Amino acid sequence: MAITLRTTDTDFEKRFAAFLTTKRETSPDVEAVVRDIIATVREQGDRALVDYTRKFDRADLDALGIAVSRADIEQAYRDADPSTVEALTFARDRIRDYHQRQRPSDDHYVDAIGVELGARWTAVEAVGLYVPGGTASYPSSVLMNAMPARVAGVERIVMVVPASGGTINPLVLVAADLAGITEIYRVGGAQAVAALAYGTETIRPVAKIVGPGNAYVAAAKRQVFGIVGIDMIAGPSEVLVIADGDNDPDWIAADLLAQAEHDTSAQSILITDDAAFASAVEKAVVRQLETLPRGETAAASWRDFGAVILVETLDEAIPLANRIAAEHLELAIADPEAMLPQIRNAGSVFLGRHTPEVIGDYVGGPNHVLPTARSARFSSGLNVLDFMKRSSILKLGPEQLRALAPAAITLAKAEGLEAHGRSVAIRLNL
Amino acid sequence: MAITLRTTDTDFEKRFAAFLTTKRETSPDVEAVVRDIIATVREQGDRALVDYTRKFDRADLDALGIAVSRADIEQAYRDADPSTVEALTFARDRIRDYHQRQRPSDDHYVDAIGVELGARWTAVEAVGLYVPGGTASYPSSVLMNAMPARVAGVERIVMVVPASGGTINPLVLVAADLAGITEIYRVGGAQAVAALAYGTETIRPVAKIVGPGNAYVAAAKRQVFGIVGIDMIAGPSEVLVIADGDNDPDWIAADLLAQAEHDTSAQSILITDDAAFASAVEKAVVRQLETLPRGETAAASWRDFGAVILVETLDEAIPLANRIAAEHLELAIADPEAMLPQIRNAGSVFLGRHTPEVIGDYVGGPNHVLPTARSARFSSGLNVLDFMKRSSILKLGPEQLRALAPAAITLAKAEGLEAHGRSVAIRLNL
Numbered sequence: 040m041a042i043t044l045r046t047t048d049t050d051f052e053k054r055f056a057a058f059l060t061t062k063r064e065t066s067p068d069v070e071a072v073v074r075d076i077i078a079t080v081r082e083q084g085d086r087a088l089v090d091y092t093r094k095f096d097r098a099d100l101d102a103l104g105i106a107v108s109r110a111d112i113e114q115a116y117r118d119a120d121p122s123t124v125e126a127l128t129f130a131r132d133r134i135r136d137y138h139q140r141q142r143p144s145d146d147h148y149v150d151a152i153g154v155e156l157g158a159r160w161t162a163v164e165a166v167g168l169y170v171p172g173g174t175a176s177y178p179s180s181v182l183m184n185a186m187p188a189r190v191a192g193v194e195r196i197v198m199v200v201p202a203s204g205g206t207i208n209p210l211v212l213v214a215a216d217l218a219g220i221t222e223i224y225r226v227g228g229a230q231a232v233a234a235l236a237y238g239t240e241t242i243r244p245v246a247k248i249v250g251p252g253n254a255y256v257a258a259a260k261r262q263v264f265g266i267v268g269i270d271m272i273a274g275p276s277e278v279l280v281i282a283d284g285d286n287d288p289d290w291i292a293a294d295l296l297a298q299a300e301h302d303t304s305a306q307s308i309l310i311t312d313d314a315a316f317a318s319a320v321e322k323a324v325v326r327q328l329e330t331l332p333r334g335e336t337a338a339a340s341w342r343d344f345g346a347v348i349l350v351e352t353l354d355e356a357i358p359l360a361n362r363i364a365a366e367h368l369e370l371a372i373a374d375p376e377a378m379l380p381q382i383r384n385a386g387s388v389f390l391g392r393h394t395p396e397v398i399g400d401y402v403g404g405p406n407h408v409l410p411t412a413r414s415a416r417f418s419s420g421l422n423v424l425d426f427m428k429r430s431s432i433l434k435l436g437p438e439q440l441r442a443l444a445p446a447a448i449t450l451a452k453a454e455g456l457e458a459h460g461r462s463v464a465i466r467l468n469l
Numbered sequence: 470m471a472i473t474l475r476t477t478d479t480d481f482e483k484r485f486a487a488f489l490t491t492k493r494e495t496s497p498d499v500e501a502v503v504r505d506i507i508a509t510v511r512e513q514g515d516r517a518l519v520d521y522t523r524k525f526d527r528a529d530l531d532a533l534g535i536a537v538s539r540a541d542i543e544q545a546y547r548d549a550d551p552s553t554v555e556a557l558t559f560a561r562d563r564i565r566d567y568h569q570r571q572r573p574s575d576d577h578y579v580d581a582i583g584v585e586l587g588a589r590w591t592a593v594e595a596v597g598l599y600v601p602g603g604t605a606s607y608p609s610s611v612l613m614n615a616m617p618a619r620v621a622g623v624e625r626i627v628m629v630v631p632a633s634g635g636t637i638n639p640l641v642l643v644a645a646d647l648a649g650i651t652e653i654y655r656v657g658g659a660q661a662v663a664a665l666a667y668g669t670e671t672i673r674p675v676a677k678i679v680g681p682g683n684a685y686v687a688a689a690k691r692q693v694f695g696i697v698g699i700d701m702i703a704g705p706s707e708v709l710v711i712a713d714g715d716n717d718p719d720w721i722a723a724d725l726l727a728q729a730e731h732d733t734s735a736q737s738i739l740i741t742d743d744a745a746f747a748s749a750v751e752k753a754v755v756r757q758l759e760t761l762p763r764g765e766t767a768a769a770s771w772r773d774f775g776a777v778i779l780v781e782t783l784d785e786a787i788p789l790a791n792r793i794a795a796e797h798l799e800l801a802i803a804d805p806e807a808m809l810p811q812i813r814n815a816g817s818v819f820l821g822r823h824t825p826e827v828i829g830d831y832v833g834g835p836n837h838v839l840p841t842a843r844s845a846r847f848s849s850g851l852n853v854l855d856f857m858k859r860s861s862i863l864k865l866g867p868e869q870l871r872a873l874a875p876a877a878i879t880l881a882k883a884e885g886l887e888a889h890g891r892s893v894a895i896r897l898n899l
Contacts, residue, residue, distance in 0.1 A: 384591075385860045391865070432817075
């Protein structure tokens with residue numbers, strides 16, 4: 040059973056603080072193994088990819104080829120259920136439409152003394168997208184990672200996905216194709232990350248690597264960071280539902296379980312001001328677990344990390360939600376718009392009783408790659424700006440240089456940087 | 470002497486590629502030491518700060534106090550040269566004005582089927598700013614790190630700065646005060662980073678840590694990443710000057726040396742289409758080095774990492790500049806605006822002959838915290854968005870849920886996530 044916390048309990052603050060710092064994940068120490076794999080790929084290139092793939096993915100790339108061909112994509116369409124392809128296309132379009140509004144504008148202006156200032160946004164030239172194999176090979180994640188890069192204008196989006204036992208989920212290939220990805224390689228693990236960062240005979244290097252992966256992939260991304268950019272390292276998923284007593288307990292239980300079924304380390308939290316409703320939700324969770332194919336996973340998540348927090352008024356939920364800083368936050372209350380302005384820390388917010396978080400996983404439009412483990416306090420979900428960068432622009436004429444020179448020279452001198460001062464002074468014969 | 474590369478040489482591509490991957494920095498392995506310091510601060514709090522400060526900074530915090538007082542700030546104003554305070558104020562205002570234009574807008578819209586979508590930007594609640602001690606204690610960097618956070622609306626900006634031998638550069642305290650920082654602690658090193666991330670009796674934890682530091686600080690930031698956000702890890706500074714033959718060689722030499730004087734690992738690169746001009750610049754560098762207080766540092770930087778690249782036409786400079794992806798790029802050419810749109814990878818661009826990079830270090834307005842070591846290929850200079858985060862917003866009514874449900878349920882099923890499908894279906898009695 041999930042734990043229950045009551046804000047009226049005298050030890051609430053202590054228990055809540057402990058709850059906040061509960062570690063849900065232990066990451067095995069794979070640093071040394073990964074370091075070795077990266078070094079080998081840098082040294083041996085494609086050969087290392089073939090060898091590691093034979094070993095880790097039980098697939099023969101000498102026979103299959105490292106690159107996925109156009110014929111492979113066409114076969115994937117034939118293998119896929121047409122209604123799923125249609126749903127992916129629907130999702131792709133909605134994700135594209137939402138992200139198009141994130142495209143930034145360049146800036147250019149002239150200040151009072153005639154200095155020209157501005158900023159220019161440009162897309163990252165080449166991005167690598169890591170897609171896990173096996174059961175965590177989600178076509179929806181391909182769309183969520185690739186579409187912001189597409190919208191940003193990234194010319195080259197390279198997907199890597201391990202062909203576990205020789206095969207790749209056809210829906211992953213279809214999703215890649217729908218997202219306009221034309222360069223796909225059958226490699227995974229730290230070796231794929233190394234290939235994207237440093238290049239091999241077949242795979243040209245990229246400038247940034249995104250996408251989820253296991254501990255090896257995460258460690259590899261950390262190790263190549265600096266050579267290339269990386270996205271955040273995703274932890275297990277979580278949902279916080281703030282609900283009043285007017286909800287159907289079965290709906291809220293279903294939302295909590297949708298999160299819990301992801302992973303035994305996933306976390307589902309309910310905050311409510313209605314103790315009877317909370318009991319009804321907990322009973323509904325138990326009932327629904329019985330008929331859930333991933334019931335064991337969901338039950339473990341709910342038992343180990345689930346929580347019900349009872350507040351006296353829903354206003355009390357706000358500071359708690361901001362401290363939890365959940366990846367997903369549902370406001371299943373009568374007037375969610377009234378609470379929204381007070382929510383500071385949340386990856387994605389779902390308003391009202393008819394917006395289950397799952398809609399956001401697939402077809403809402405917003406990205407489902409979101410900050411986990413309280414990192415919504417300082418970071419955002421994946422978006423178009425993650426695939427662009429800004430260069431600042433400055434232009435002075437002689438008159439503007441004369442106006443700014445004295446302060447610049449004074450500060451250079453104060454910082455003991457004589458050559459700095461000189462590069463300004465020399466232009467003015469000072 | 471700096472190396473010279475000519476695009477007409479048959480081995481140019483090979484030599485240029487090698488030049489690009491030259492490591493300018495070796496980072497000592499301080500992981501274990503830093504891990505120990507962080508653990509000790511978590512365990513002992515203030516006591517550990519006092520002990521480490523006595524050991525590493527030769528300062529007695531029991532006597533001085535951990536917190537810098539209002540009286541300390543007032544003393545710093547008295548100790549500072551008034552014209553420097555004035556120059557800092559001038560710089561502060563120009564930095565603020567530039568960054569104010571970076572404030573993002575929230576978004577809210579309703580799509581064709583009535584789904585409400587949007588995004589809300591909020592400031593990070595508390596930010597820690599690390600300021601190095603000793604000679605690298607630059608007041609300009611205090612302004613550059615603090616002002617974007619101020620403009621973003623961060624409520625709590627906490628500065629940590631080691632009091633080496635008991636003292637702090639008064640200009641650093643003045644800059645902090647001008648930037649509106651009211652919470653300053655006399656601690657540095659990995660212990661300061663640990664205190665900001667985990668808190669002590671005196672220092673409440675923050676959500677993000679920014680600012681430059683030595684290898685210990687950089688390693689500490691890497692280790693606490695996840696618990697808090699961090700900014701990029703800055704490497705040694707670099708400038709690329711693209712100049713035609715119509716420049717005064719002394720001006721360009723001064724610009725190259727302004728970069729080189731920072732650090733023996735700094736890098737200055739000149740690309741020009743005029744061999745005679747290049748020689749004149751190299752001679753001017755040698756001449757100017759003689760009278761430079763930091764001449765030894767600058768000479769070592771120019772000798773070990775400086776480069777002159779001779780191109781046949783300035784058009785050839787563009788792809789080279791994009792591969793170099795310099796932190797600072799000067800376009801000292803007749804028509805810089807014509808070249809600018811083709812520049813993709815650069816932290817900050819300085820247009821024309823009267824815009825020495827140094828103006829951007831102090832009083833231009835744009836930030837001087839910029840991506841180094843080719844990371845302008847995938848990242849931007851410090852800006853207001855680094856101190857904010859975006860929450861996506863979604864709201865459906867029953868009708869919209871009905872419209873989106875089939876695709877969501879199909880995709881959940883295709884991904885084997887039954888509870889996901891159920892949380893949608895249950896609301897529609899499907």
